[in-house]
Amino acid sequence: LLVWSLWLFAFVVVAFLLVGQGLEKKREQLFFRRFFGPMIGCAFSLYVHNIRKLR
Structure with a gap:
């Protein structure tokens, strides 16, 4: 689950870079x-x- 959320975060970062x-x-x-x-x-x-779940 942690890896999946990290992938999601990476996708969000890439999307913001594309917008930038x-x-x-x-x-x-x-x-x-x-x-x-x-x-x-x-x-x-x-x-x-x-x-929040992981903490």
Whole structure:
């Protein structure tokens, strides 16, 4: 479970790095936010939840 949450965290970091690079087209940005926004939110909440469980 810990490895899985670490993978999730790595995915979140990569997603934020991709956002940081900046997508030039507005349409791509909108798609990115709509698609990854909820996913990142869910992944982060699950990650925090798993960390609390492990403690």
